[in-house]
Amino acid sequence: MHELGIVFYIIRDVKKAAQEHGVEHVSAVVMNIGEVSTIVPEYLTDCWRWAADKEELLRGCELKIEPIPAVTHCDGCGKEYPTVAHGKICPHCGSEKTWLLRGNEVEIKEIVVPQSC
Amino acid sequence: MENVKIIEIKKSVFENNDRAADELRGELKNRGVFLLNLMSSPGSGKTTTLIQTINRLKDKIRIAVMEADIDSDVDAIKIKEATGVESIQLHTGGMCHLDAEMTKQGLNNVSMEQADLVILENVGNLVCPAEFDTGAVKNAMILSVPEGHDKPLKYPLMFSICDVVVINKIDVLPYFDFDMEKCKEYIHMRNPKATVIPICAKTGEGVDVFAEWLLNEVSEWKR
Numbered sequence: 450m451h452e453l454g455i456v457f458y459i460i461r462d463v464k465k466a467a468q469e470h471g472v473e474h475v476s477a478v479v480m481n482i483g484e485v486s487t488i489v490p491e492y493l494t495d496c497w498r499w500a501a502d503k504e505e506l507l508r509g510c511e512l513k514i515e516p517i518p519a520v521t522h523c524d525g526c527g528k529e530y531p532t533v534a535h536g537k538i539c540p541h542c543g544s545e546k547t548w549l550l551r552g553n554e555v556e557i558k559e560i561v562v563p564q565s566c
Numbered sequence: 567m568e569n570v571k572i573i574e575i576k577k578s579v580f581e582n583n584d585r586a587a588d589e590l591r592g593e594l595k596n597r598g599v600f601l602l603n604l605m606s607s608p609g610s611g612k613t614t615t616l617i618q619t620i621n622r623l624k625d626k627i628r629i630a631v632m633e634a635d636i637d638s639d640v641d642a643i644k645i646k647e648a649t650g651v652e653s654i655q656l657h658t659g660g661m662c663h664l665d666a667e668m669t670k671q672g673l674n675n676v677s678m679e680q681a682d683l684v685i686l687e688n689v690g691n692l693v694c695p696a697e698f699d700t701g702a703v704k705n706a707m708i709l710s711v712p713e714g715h716d717k718p719l720k721y722p723l724m725f726s727i728c729d730v731v732v733i734n735k736i737d738v739l740p741y742f743d744f745d746m747e748k749c750k751e752y753i754h755m756r757n758p759k760a761t762v763i764p765i766c767a768k769t770g771e772g773v774d775v776f777a778e779w780l781l782n783e784v785s786e787w788k789r
Contacts, residue, residue: 451662451663451693451694453660453661454661454662454663454694454698455579457661458579458580458582458583459579461582462575462577462579462582463575466573466575470573472573476570487693487697487723537719537755545755554578555578555579555580556576556577556578556579557575557576557579558574558575558576559572559573559574559575559576560572560573560575561570561571561572561573562570562571562572562573563569563570563571564569564570564571
């Protein structure tokens, strides 16, 4: 359910971008999805298939996902570490004063448009 | 032969919604209406808490309620019957949250010129509503004792965006391994500024504190 809502947002933004660029068909949409963004990539692509095929502009259009690994920064020792493996507590110094550096992205990176030549 | 062109977008999916939410907040400020976004898991006692709170405030300020659910209008009817305030039902059509645009459309059906406070009861869910700014002035959430004190660790985003966390069903504390101090600690780890208010909506214990918090926020906003 969550992913379907996100898919509607992606479709709206892609349609807008396509209109601005005078594009009639999009063959792929590339997403940057952070590892801890709460998006399940498989659900997102499933929902995408269902919703995108209802749109003339996006019929058969593929949703490609480029994952962004989550990285946490520790204020205690200044080091960085992989979030998923270690969570909130810094594996280097044991501090709890940590914050997410990246990995929360839900971003449309680019769209791919076929060109006949 | 077919070639492709790549158009770079580099844009967060939430960007448009964030902008729409800011615009809605601006409009609410101009009209002197305070919008509270109330979130929680299903079954945490949102509707009962609302009824108790509204009954303490309805003689002091004008209140309207928007109930958001995937289906049914049982909550809107319950609120209207128990408090007498204007209560409308929004259906999200299968969506697990409300966004700023849906909230704005909902507000069009509320008599805004006759309200100081509009309470939006969001869909019961701790994940999705946290990601979509509704345009509300403040975010509140209810965590109930049976859900466990570890929820701030499991749903960090929800707790980090809430201005107030109401801990409901404290009457059953003796029967659960719920550690109130640990819970407060976890909430403040995510969000040092969050106000935490333990209540029991059923008996009314602590509801005065929440009502007082809300009343202060509303008068602050209308100043």
